Amino acid sequence: MSTTRKHTALPKAQILIEALPWLTRHHGKTVVIKFGGNAMIDEDLKAAFAQDVVFLRHAGLKPVVVHGGGPQISAALDKHGIVSEFKAGLRVTTEDAMDVVRMVLAGQVQRELVGLLNQHGPFAVGLTGEDAHTITATRHRPEIDGELVDIGRVGEITGIDTGAIEALLADGRIPVVSSIARSQDDGDSGHVYNVNADTAAAALAAALGAETLMVLTDVEGLYEDWPHSDEVISRLTASQLEKLLPELSSGMVPKMEGCLHAVRGGVTTARVIDGRVQHSILLEIFTDEGIGTMVVPDEQGES
Numbered sequence: 001m002s003t004t005r006k007h008t009a010l011p012k013a014q015i016l017i018e019a020l021p022w023l024t025r026h027h028g029k030t031v032v033i034k035f036g037g038n039a040m041i042d043e044d045l046k047a048a049f050a051q052d053v054v055f056l057r058h059a060g061l062k063p064v065v066v067h068g069g070g071p072q073i074s075a076a077l078d079k080h081g082i083v084s085e086f087k088a089g090l091r092v093t094t095e096d097a098m099d100v101v102r103m104v105l106a107g108q109v110q111r112e113l114v115g116l117l118n119q120h121g122p123f124a125v126g127l128t129g130e131d132a133h134t135i136t137a138t139r140h141r142p143e144i145d146g147e148l149v150d151i152g153r154v155g156e157i158t159g160i161d162t163g164a165i166e167a168l169l170a171d172g173r174i175p176v177v178s179s180i181a182r183s184q185d186d187g188d189s190g191h192v193y194n195v196n197a198d199t200a201a202a203a204l205a206a207a208l209g210a211e212t213l214m215v216l217t218d219v220e221g222l223y224e225d226w227p228h229s230d231e232v233i234s235r236l237t238a239s240q241l242e243k244l245l246p247e248l249s250s251g252m253v254p255k256m257e258g259c260l261h262a263v264r265g266g267v268t269t270a271r272v273i274d275g276r277v278q279h280s281i282l283l284e285i286f287t288d289e290g291i292g293t294m295v296v297p298d299e300q301g302e303s
Contacts, residue, residue, distance in 0.1 A: 018286075018287065019286040019287070022285060022286045022287070023059055023060070023286070026059070026060075026061050026211060026212075026285060027059075027060040027061070028060060028061070028062070029061055029062065029210070029211035029212070030061075030062040030063075030064060030169065030205075030208050030209070030210040030211060031056060031061050031062065031063050031064070031210060031211060031212045031213075031214065031285070032063075032064045032065075032066060032201050032204055032205035032208065032210045032212070032213050032214070033053065033063060033064070033065050033066070033201075033214045033216070033281065034066050034067070034197060034198055034201035034213070034214065034215040034216060034255075034258075035049065035065055035066070035067040035113065035216055035275075036067065036068055036070075036197060036198075036215075036216055036217070036275070037216055037217050037218040037275045037276070038218050038275055038276050039216050039275035039276070040067070040069070040071070040072075040109070041071060042276075044278065045275065045276065045278060046112075046113075046116060047116065048278040048279050049116075049216075049275075049281070050113070050116035050117050050119070050120065051120070051279070052279055052280075052281040052282050053065060053117060053174060053281070054117060054120040054121070054123060054174075055282060056281070056285070057123060057172075057174055061285075062169045063174055064165060064169070064174070064175050064177065064204065064208065064210070065113065065117075065124075065174065065175070065176045065177065066177045066179060066197055066200055066201035066204060067105070067109055067110065067113060067176070067177070067178060067179065067197055068105070068109075068179045068196070068197030068198075069104055069105050069108070069109040069178075069197075070091075072104050072108060072109055073091070073100065073101055073104050073105070076100050076103070076104045076108075077097060077100055080096075080100055082094070082096055082097050082100065087142065087144060087149055087151050088142035088143075088144050088149070088151070089250045089251075089253070089254075090140070090142060090151055090154050090196070091151075091154070091194065092151045092152050092154075093151065093152040093153040093154050093194045094152050094153070095152070095153065097152070097153075098152070098153040098192065098193075098194060101180070101194045102128075102180055102192060105128065105178040105179065105180055106126070106128050106178045106180065109178070110126040110128075110176055110178045111126065113126075113176050114126045114176050117174055117176070123172070123173055123174045124173070124174045124175075124176050125168050125173045125174070125175055125176065126176045126177075126178070127164060127165075127175060127176070127177055127178070128177065128178040128179075128180040129177065129178070129179065129180050129181040129182065129195065129200065130180055130181070130182045130192060131164060132161065132163060132164035133159075133161040133182060134160065134161055134162070134164055134165065134177065134204075135157060135159075135160060135177075135179075135180075135181040135182070135195065135200060135203070135204075136157070136158050136159035136160070136161070136181060136182055136183075136184050137155025137156055137157050137158055137181035137182070137183065137184065137193040137195055138155065138156055138158050138183070138184045138185070138193075139153075139154070139155065139156070139193070140154045140155055140156035140193075153192065153193050153194055154193060154194050154195070155181045155183075155193025155194065155195045156195075157181060157195055157199060157200065157203050158184050159184070160203050160204060160206075160207035162204070162207050162208050165177070165204070165208065166208070177200070177204065179194070179195050179196065179197035179200040179201075180192055180193070180194060180195065181193045181195045181200075196254050198215060198254040198255045198257075198258040199254055199257070199258055199261075201213060201215065201258060202257075202258030202259065202261045202262045202265075202270070203261070205262045205265075205267045205270070206261060206262050206265025206266060206267055207265075209266055209267075210262075210267050211267070211268050211269070212267065212268060212269050212270070212271065212285070213258070213259065213262040213267050213269075213270040213271070214270075214271050214273055214281060214284065214285075215255050215258060215259065215270070215271070215272045215273070216273060216274075216275030216280070216281075217252075217255060217272055217273070217274065217275060218274075218275065218276060219252075219272075219274065220232045220274045220291070220292065221233065221234070221272055221273070221274065221291070221292040221293035222236075222244075222248075222252065222256065222272060222293040232292070232293060233293050234292075234293060234294065235293070235294045235295075235296065236293070236294075236295060236296075237295070237296055237297070237298050237299065238260055238263050238264055238295060238296070238297055238298050239298050241256060241259065241260050241295050242260060244256075245257065245260070252272075255272055256272070256295075258270070259271075259272065259295040260295065262295075263295050263296060263297045264297070268296075268297075269294050269295065269296055270294070270295040271284055271292050271293065271294045271295070272292050272293045272295075273291055273292035274291060274292055277291065280292070
């Protein structure tokens with residue numbers, strides 16, 4: 001073997017060996033990944049994301065992908081002449097807007113993601129929360145200035161049925177779930193709700209008894225003292241996170257609330273990671289360093 005080949009081959013072997021304890025630890029475990037932010041828009045990041053998820057599947061993990069589609073929904077609503085309005089950080093979703101939301105999530109974003117994953121083999125199967133009663137919701141009325149406000153077909157999750165997802169995982173497939181829920185009320189003529197994808201991913205992770213919830217974002221993680229410092233908190237407990245929640249920026253709240261819900265619901269770790277970094281999922285799962293912010297359950301005796 002030439003010296004050059006030795007030098008290029010050895011670092012590869014060392015990288016694989018470093019991954020070994022993590023491969024052993026995560027083998028056979030379910031990991032729920034919330035796909036969002038810039039990773040959904042940039043072509044190279046999308047391709048890298050698909051490679052990462054298929055790698056996890058080949059490494060013996062059971063990935064489940066949950067996605068929303070804020071930018072794509074806004075663009076489609078503009079095209080249909082429907083104004084995007086937000087209240088309490090949530091999109092006001094009229095009946096007309098809901099038709100567009102459903103079309104974009106299930107017919108555009110999900111299809112593209114399924115296609116990217118399936119370039120690597122017959123793995124991905126797309127479904128929405130409507131399918132097989134996977135996600136059930138009731139109308140969400142946020143409180144603004146002490147008043148409950150109607151923001152249309154925006155749902156608050158009331159139930160999760162993991163049957164269809166578990167059947168797909170048992171068959172070696174990668175479920176790709178759009179964040180649309182069925183109505184809990186059978187008499188509800190609209191029968192579907194737009195649900196926050198961070199919240200949906202956390203609820204699914206808890207219901208599936210997942211090892212890990214990973215939320216892709218457009219920041220490096222949770223900052224120690226933003227905007228005064230860009231030092232990222234690498235690890236914190238559920239109780240520490242709960243104390244920080246009131247101080248967080250509105251965009252981070254559903255993500256960090258989701259992480260809190262997941263670890264309180266039995267998920268071993270929940271992580272917010274920078275989706276702008278190619279292969280951030282593999283870096284987080286298979287290396288000692290990890291990136292982003294990891295939330296863990298409270299230690300025994302800690303309230």
